[in-house]
Amino acid sequence: MIVRTIRVRTIWSVRVPLPVLSLMLVVFGLTTGEFVIAGILPDVAAGLAVPVPAAGRLVTAYALGMIVGGPVVTVLTARLPRRPLIAGLVTVSVLANLGSALAPGYGLLLAARFAAGLVVATFFAVAIATAVSTAAEGRQASTVAKVALGMNLGIVLGTPLGTLVGQHLGWRAAFAAVAAVTAAGLLMVLRFVPAVPAAAASVRGELRVFAGRGVRLAIALTAVGNMGVVTVFSYIAPLLTEVSGFGEGAVPVLLLVYGAGAVAGNLLGGRLADRALMPSLAGLLAALAAVLVLFWAAGGVRVLAVPLVFVLGLLAFAIIPGMQTRVLTAAGAAPTLAVAVNASGFQVAAAFAGWLGGAVIDDGPGPRSLYLVGAALTVAGLGIALSILRGDRRAAAESEHRLERVAP
Template sequence: MIIYVLLVCSFAVATAEFVLVGLLPQVAADLGVSVPAAGQLVTAYMVVVAVGGPVATVLTRRLPRRELLAGTMALATVSAVASAMATSYPMLLSARLGSALAQALFMAVASQVAMASVPAERQTTAVARLFGGFALATVLGLPLGSLVGEAFGWPVTFVAVAVLAAAGLLGVLVFCPRVATPPPTGVRESVGGLFRPALLAGFGVTLLALTGFVAAFTYVAPMLREVTGLSPGWVSVGLVGYGLGTIAGNLLAGRVRPDAISRRLPAAVGALAVILLAQPVLLPVPPIALAGLALLGAAAFLVVPLVQTWLMGQVDAGSTGLVAAVNISVAGAAGALGAALGGAVLTVGLGPAWIGPVAAVSVLAATVVAAGIARQRAPLPDVTATPTRAEAG
């Protein structure tokens, strides 16, 4: 049951992240700021997620996992309520930073709880379900949040997010098992361990693969409009298809056993590279373009949980949270690099159709790194945390 609770929690925190994108014009008008200024709320959010996750994970490394998870969801709930009540730009910014910190810490702690709550052979499934909340947020959370905001005002959207987060908090309090607190680890030892070659390779796959993916996805609407010739309505249909693809990829990732990830990862990353390389061929034909967008989402959300699970399997229980948080931060950095890469392709005049092939270079490099991981695979340590006698009693 806890895996489904974590799915609800991740859906709530992911919706809190994504939903502002569809509400920027309303927020800017109500708070008396420009749309670019309102857009800085998104930038600030991502900076906190990237930087705050590892820092918060280190600072809370000695706290009980169940209580820490509940605390992050409480912070997510309070921050969403504060966002709904904000009457000025500084108030909304402060509330958004609280939501960002909650999300950053949640992903690290929830990954630990997910892996500790199931047998070793189901750990990939557990982590995939956790990321499934983000996939659902792209399909349901963002569009529904935008519709609610347009109909009733953007504060009501954040009220809905607060209700979701509160439901997740209740689920954690009722269903989350008492997971053993990781053994004490010094800050220097924890941080130093991040520079092991195996971990650097895993972070490299995340950075290179997601940089290429985000480069293409950021400009998917111009691609579908200008190259494929789709109307705005059909672009929306394509984005729904993308969201369904992310769910399919997530489900497929959950079927890969942890001890098979290193063997499957090169093919998964390679599939993403092939889809990007094929963009100039796929985009001119509308049905194929829409199918290609769904495949893009499926490939990306196949890679992400596989890498996260593999990385957490390379360290002892005391370091899994930090490794998970750092990988999320690397993903955030990849997002910034990918958006810049896609923009650079357009700036030099190559056109939207060529973003995919250019972005594929980064993903092909990730495929090479993943192949290196497959060649050097070693037995994964058992990182399933077992409740201590005191906690179990």
């Protein structure tokens, strides 16, 4: 099979196969659709004549869609060929975003956001599995990173641009723009993504992988390893203004700095994971915990806070490709449901992180302590990574010992 590529200019020169680029564009649209609501929330509330907290439940509806849809939709579609499945999932997303743009009232908009979230975890799982199936041996993690680059760009570029569209043309136009971008990705998928057969494993086989300790540990690593930095990022605006002393006008600029670090970290993490998956993950988690402690100690100095924001974004996204790849390798021949549940588990962890951060700020020692809480949670994730690493080395040693025993 001949796969055409396009060269994408980033801080590194990266060759992206057109099938991967197609999936990346869809990820960009889905990510923009998830996060753009934060920038246009007051406009949505005003347009529908509901309080801002009620409009905020639209975010919850989307997250619930992801949490429920991850395992349910994946199980129901496990035997479908991948390209038609991807096309169907993306079509649902396009229609749900169009429904969001056209919804005449709050109830229908709430239902449309739930529907938009339903297909996301399954799409990510199938897209990653499809992209990895086209990757050369030893390039799986960097291929995952290229697909995930769409998520980085959705946060860094898509969300601010969508917010601008919503502010100048109305909030409905923002959802219509998301639908248009995602539809463009769908056309590219139909043109460039090869016809990949359905997963070999049955639904029972997909469910059976969860009996393995390796898959459970990999999903726990994603949830716990990300929880600390998600707790901090959920409250990054008050941390930058109240702890670091920046004005509110500086927050969007600093978020761009964070996003630039995220793009760099995503590509770096993929390359490191290709070379040494678990050792690199353990090292990155240790570095992330150290940066969070450093932010607690020196985050009040603005000249230090700016590079720390960049490094925080870099490390937060450098761990993602390796974590996804670990789930894929642990699940073996039946990875789709495991990756989808992994995405749903991340959403549950993110929801818990939001509650925990609020509790620390409201009832605890204050916002600055979030850095230490985040560091402690990251260390817990590091503990899981080291446990997996020890298990891998023990299994490798036992395998080598068996080979020595049977050797002539």
